[in-house]
Amino acid sequence: MSSAEHTTKVYPPPASIVQGAHVSGMEAYRKLCAEAEADYEGYWARLAREFVVWKKPFTKVLNASDAPFYKWFEDGTLNVSYNCLDRNVEEGRGDKVAIIFEADDGQVTRVTYRELLEKTCRMANGLRELGVKKGDRVVIYMPMSVEGVVAMQACARIGATHSVVFGGFSAQSLRDRIEDAGAVMVITADEQMRGGKQLPLKAIVDEAIGLGGCDSVRHVVVYRRTGGQIAWTSRDRWLHELVDKQPSTCEPEWVEAEHPLFLLYTSGSTGKPKGVQHSSGGYLLHATLTTKWTFDLKPDDVFWCTADIGWVTGHTYITYGPLANGATEIVFEGVPTYPDAGRFWKMIQQHKATIFYTAPTAIRSLIKAAEANPSTHPRHYDLGSLRILGSVGEPINPAAWEWYHEHVGGGRCPIVDTWWQTETGGHMITPLPGATPLVPGSCTLPFPGIMAAIVDETGQDVPNGHGGILVIKKPWPSMIRTIWGDPERFKKSYYPAELKGYYLAGDGASRDAERGYFTITGRIDDVLNVSGHRMGTMEIESALVSHTELVAEAAVVGRPDETTGEAIVAFVVLKRPRPTGEEAKQIANELRNWVAKEIGPIAKPKDIRFGDNLPKTRSGKIMRRLLRSIAKGEAITQDTSTLENPAILEQLAQTN
Numbered sequence: 001m002s003s004a005e006h007t008t009k010v011y012p013p014p015a016s017i018v019q020g021a022h023v024s025g026m027e028a029y030r031k032l033c034a035e036a037e038a039d040y041e042g043y044w045a046r047l048a049r050e051f052v053v054w055k056k057p058f059t060k061v062l063n064a065s066d067a068p069f070y071k072w073f074e075d076g077t078l079n080v081s082y083n084c085l086d087r088n089v090e091e092g093r094g095d096k097v098a099i100i101f102e103a104d105d106g107q108v109t110r111v112t113y114r115e116l117l118e119k120t121c122r123m124a125n126g127l128r129e130l131g132v133k134k135g136d137r138v139v140i141y142m143p144m145s146v147e148g149v150v151a152m153q154a155c156a157r158i159g160a161t162h163s164v165v166f167g168g169f170s171a172q173s174l175r176d177r178i179e180d181a182g183a184v185m186v187i188t189a190d191e192q193m194r195g196g197k198q199l200p201l202k203a204i205v206d207e208a209i210g211l212g213g214c215d216s217v218r219h220v221v222v223y224r225r226t227g228g229q230i231a232w233t234s235r236d237r238w239l240h241e242l243v244d245k246q247p248s249t250c251e252p253e254w255v256e257a258e259h260p261l262f263l264l265y266t267s268g269s270t271g272k273p274k275g276v277q278h279s280s281g282g283y284l285l286h287a288t289l290t291t292k293w294t295f296d297l298k299p300d301d302v303f304w305c306t307a308d309i310g311w312v313t314g315h316t317y318i319t320y321g322p323l324a325n326g327a328t329e330i331v332f333e334g335v336p337t338y339p340d341a342g343r344f345w346k347m348i349q350q351h352k353a354t355i356f357y358t359a360p361t362a363i364r365s366l367i368k369a370a371e372a373n374p375s376t377h378p379r380h381y382d383l384g385s386l387r388i389l390g391s392v393g394e395p396i397n398p399a400a401w402e403w404y405h406e407h408v409g410g411g412r413c414p415i416v417d418t419w420w421q422t423e424t425g426g427h428m429i430t431p432l433p434g435a436t437p438l439v440p441g442s443c444t445l446p447f448p449g450i451m452a453a454i455v456d457e458t459g460q461d462v463p464n465g466h467g468g469i470l471v472i473k474k475p476w477p478s479m480i481r482t483i484w485g486d487p488e489r490f491k492k493s494y495y496p497a498e499l500k501g502y503y504l505a506g507d508g509a510s511r512d513a514e515r516g517y518f519t520i521t522g523r524i525d526d527v528l529n530v531s532g533h534r535m536g537t538m539e540i541e542s543a544l545v546s547h548t549e550l551v552a553e554a555a556v557v558g559r560p561d562e563t564t565g566e567a568i569v570a571f572v573v574l575k576r577p578r579p580t581g582e583e584a585k586q587i588a589n590e591l592r593n594w595v596a597k598e599i600g601p602i603a604k605p606k607d608i609r610f611g612d613n614l615p616k617t618r619s620g621k622i623m624r625r626l627l628r629s630i631a632k633g634e635a636i637t638q639d640t641s642t643l644e645n646p647a648i649l650e651q652l653a654q655t656n
């Protein structure tokens with residue numbers, strides 16, 4: 001054990017949180033882990049009966065006969081929207097506020113469970129009227145809104161499989177997802193409001209469909225958000241016209257537990273994003289359970305997850321988990337820096353939020369903003385309502401953790417650093433606030449029943465104190481079921497033969513020798529994490545080289561970045577002589593905008609370097625590890641003897 005580990009600061013759970021917590025104290029945590037260890041299926045079956053309302057109870061728990069295509073609770077039937085809405089109304093929470101919606105301009109709307117149920121039923125009836133049925137795919141390209149949540153719930157209600165596409169993705173990305181999913185409908189809005197600006201959505205849907213390959217789409221349903229000018233075609237329907245005439249009740253479609261609730265596209269290490277397919281029963285169980293235990297959710301809590309519904313965090317911890325628990329939650333349309341960087345703190349104060357769940361990149365940028373403009377510092381707001389803080393999306397560095405703990409949490413709120421992925425459906429490694437002593441920068445221990453471990457390339461366990469590959473040894477209820485339309489890629493990506501049937505997360509990690517706590521060290525594949533958004537390097541490379549007039553070749557790597565975690569650096573060989581000075585700046589800008597158009601603004605490279613060539617081995621392979629060093633501004637200490645063209649390194653090290 002290193003001496004550094006002895007001096008690690010440890011934050012035990014505050015007594016006030018331990019008392020009455022759903023999982024109270026480490027003994028209770030260990031007891032749950034032991035229960036899962038002793039009878040894995042029995043443990044999950046017990047929770048599935050406690051946390052999910054089934055139409056037809058399941059009798060089978062795990063079916064591993066076609067591994068790794070695992071099935072959970074397969075003979076049970078349920079409806080996810082029934083579990084999130086009707087259940088709460090039936091149990092007497094009809095008048096409880098489900099959603100406090102705050103618009104970009106600060107306007108607040110409250111929606112009760114009864115109202116949310118009625119809205120969902122109306123939209124579900126509307127979708128049925130337009131011919132959407134069980135198993136159909138519906139793409140949702142919506143702003144953060146009550147209607148966005150309702151659209152997802154309405155799909156769940158009629159058994160349609162939704163695929164939400166983040167509103168920042170370009171027409172090209174949207175088109176690719178519509179085509180891959182074979183969507184029969186797109187639900188969108190005229191425009192979205194972010195930071196005081198109107199941004200088009202419907203126009204991008206039109207453009208996406210215009211690019212071709214979207215013949216499956218029969219209807220585009222449009223929510224009127226801003227009233228901005230949009231073009232209209234015969235396939236378009238206004239949402240309000242469609243739903244206003246619908247009855248406010250709608251019989252749910254009872255689906256099998258394995259029925260695909262949603263697809264969510266995410267970046268992998270090859271060019272094409274993959275449609276991660278999730279189930280209904282197992283997914284809902286973990287969404288409900290983790291929301292309750294990880295955030296120690298109580299009936300009076302005001303829960304706020306700042307994610308967008310376009311990401312998995314918004315699915316599990318906005319649309320499904322909090323509602324399935326009958327919680328009151330905040331849904332926010334805008335951005336953290338508008339009208340100023342005190343917006344989050346102001347909203348916590350105003351709505352008396354008790355649980356706040358955000359991303360390290362947001363925290364880091366708000367720290368910077370508070371330094372630049374002290375009036376936006378959280379100390380100017382009353383954040384006394386907060387009980388629990390959460391972090392998600394990327395590793396949180398100890399300095400940001402300490403700031404979050406002290407200045408947002410007033411030193412009294414545990415921070416749950418939750419490690420999980422689009423593919424895992426919900427939290428996998430996370431502290432439980434009433435049990436786990438916290439160590440800044442560590443996501444601590446597996447959620448009870450999740451068999452996380454660190455192994456080497458051959459699947460052998462690595463002793464604590466050493467780094468390795470993060471795996472999950474046993475299937476779990478909310479796991480990815482397949483990649484839509486590509487079961488082979490699913491097997492290859494997540495269950496490589498060398499790993500003995502363990503789920504490969506794609507992250508590197510280590511466990512400390514003293515506590516066995518996990519620390520995530522980052523992706524081990526060609527996936528970058530920029531502001532908590534997953535971006536495949538190959539995806540950005542293909543976007544760059546698709547500019548066939550300018551670009552001959554491109555290689556993309558990540559570089560550590562103080563605010564965004566990682567930054568995208570692109571090395572580009574043009575079809576014309578290598579530009580310098582103003583010309584280089586201008587072309588770099590053009591390429592940045594090109595990437596924004598191809599994928600979305602989140603994929604814009606921060607730094608573009610031009611070279612006459614890229615560093616390659618004699619067999620023609622691009623040496624990315626050298627590019628990573630150059631991007632970081634490091635001296636090249638690696639062996640470059642296999643390099644075909646060593647002189648190129650110096651050229652690429654020059655910034656524009």
Ligand code: 6R9
Nearest residue numbers: 392393394395417418419420421422520534
């Ligand atoms: C939920 C989500 C998944 C990747 C994952 C890892 C990184 C997420 C983290 C974390 C360290 C945490 N990641 N949470 N790394 N600590 N608490 O973000 O899903 O968008 O699929 O990204 O994000 O690298 O593999 P997704």
